Amino acid sequence: MQDLIVIGGGPAGLAAAYAAYRKGLRDILIVERDRELGGILNQCIHNGFGLHRFKEELTGPEYADRFIRMLSDTNVHVMLDTMVLGITQGREVRVISAARGYETLSAKSIVLAMGCRERTRGAIAIPGDRPAGIFTAGTAQRYLNMEGYMVGRRVVILGSGDIGLIMARRMTLEGAKVLACVELMPYSGGLMRNIVQCLQDWDIPLYLSHTITNIVATEGRVSHVTVQKLGENNAPLAGSEIEFDCDTVLLSVGLIPENELTRDAGIRIDPRTNGAIVYENMETSAPGVFACGNVVHVHDLVDYVSAESERAGAAAAQYVLAGGPEGAADQPERATVELVNGDGIGYTVPQKIRVENVAKAADLFFRVRRLYGESVVEVTDGDAVIAAYRRSQMAPGEMEHILLTKAQLDRITGNTVTVTAKEA
Amino acid sequence: MADLVCIVCPKGCRLHVDEENGDAVTGNACPRGAEYARAETRRPTRVMTSTVRLTGGRYCRCPIKTDAPVPKGKIMDIMEQLNGVELQAPVTIGQVVIPNVADTGANIVVTRNL
Structure with a gap:
């Protein structure tokens, strides 16, 4: 044992x-x-x-x-x-x-x-052919950095997660042409510093609110993709097509x-x-x-x-x-406080706190659901504000962290508290 | 006047450099941010990472880095030089592969024991 x-x-x-x-x-x-x-x-x-x-x-x-x-x-x-x-x-x-x-x-x-x-292509259902040349960004990263295989020469990256951004720079350094990084959402899924040092440093365009709407193969290998801007409900807008001749698509979609x-x-x-x-x-x-x-x-x-x-x-x-x-x-059974996601909060970890188990403070991690400028994050017990934290900006791509002190936790009387993000 | 995003750490502070005012930096949460902003507007540098050929090891590539930031403009020259490098396992972290690479004062060093 x-x-x-x-x-x-x-x-x-x-x-x-x-x-x-x-x-x-x-x-x-x-x-x-x-x-x-x-x-x-x-x-x-x-x-x-x-x-x-x-x-x-x-x-x-x-x-x-x-x-x-x-x-x-x-x-x-x-x-x-x-x-x-x-x-x-x-x-x-x-x-x-x-x-x-x-x-x-x-x-x-x-x-x-x-x-x-x-996440793979199967999880996001991109229309088009199913040829060679489509990799998840992390797989391509392993091929290139550990196994010594160059996965392609002309690359379009779908998704702006950090691994995709890192691979945009990495492929460029190794002599590939990265034509575009295409992101479905109106904001990047990766860290701002990676947008700067992986895309902007190398003049790689980032297309926000765009996605790949077709993949075309020639002789079993990717030869062309179509990218379109998205309108309401993420519907591709007719007439917004951008065509890329490429041999590789990297997916960084979560x-x-x-x-x-x-x-x-x-x-x-x-x-x-x-x-x-x-x-x-x-x-x-x-x-x-x-x-x-x-x-x-x-x-x-x-x-x-x-x-x-x-x-x-x-x-x-x-x-x-x-x-x-x-x-x-x-x-003895410990009383548990459950954390409820209020406006703008995607999730919290932990989801439950046993206040008696906390010595000094409890770490709380969360992500917001959209972009925020000057804002405040509040932890409330009914109408009582237990704790409030100011932020100059928040984005879903960047995990947030707050500390709830023992003293703050001791003020909770109910068995739930709500975490909320709002503009200041 | 220049606005940039700090890349020193993942916090990503929005920096503002006032060239009219002795390159005064605002928006930085730490002194390294101010240092980065001044360097970035005058002479941008990056720590560069890549791989080189390795024989006799578990993998055929060995990861490397510059042990100090190098001018952005020299990165592609350095990549070119790395093409000619072949290491023999075993290699250890910190082992110098190319001293004073491209006259930058930085060394190319191994970043993994293989």
């Missing part, structure tokens, strides 16, 4: 395992399906990671290496090349690997850190938290995040099962993934050290 099994050895799993170790757990196992640790960071060769966590600007592989080195000084055990097939609320973990075959492991606590995967294990275990999922519903300490609806990183909600910054995952790992350690399921059964 392990104290803790961490599922996934990317940034979330590494940080959770390390934090649990620091809190005193000693039988910790990370199960990773790839043949190496680090997850998606290994293909993110660009810089900009670690400004919060390490106060320096690192590349993805360097950021991963920091955590891998920290773990190498511990006795945290790692199973590579091992796929988790299922978990139970009784904290059994069924795994399979070429080296060891099928095994059933068990643990006093579990941290879910499976990350997310990319990420989906990878929660098959979570769902199969009967853990409650929030339809807004497609991740587990979590409490203030990242515990899911299954006691002793925690979740963190992109499997809970898609982050913009790995630094925030690390911070969140350290909280999850520390909470798993606390759960085990307090006696695990038996210890939890002795605890």
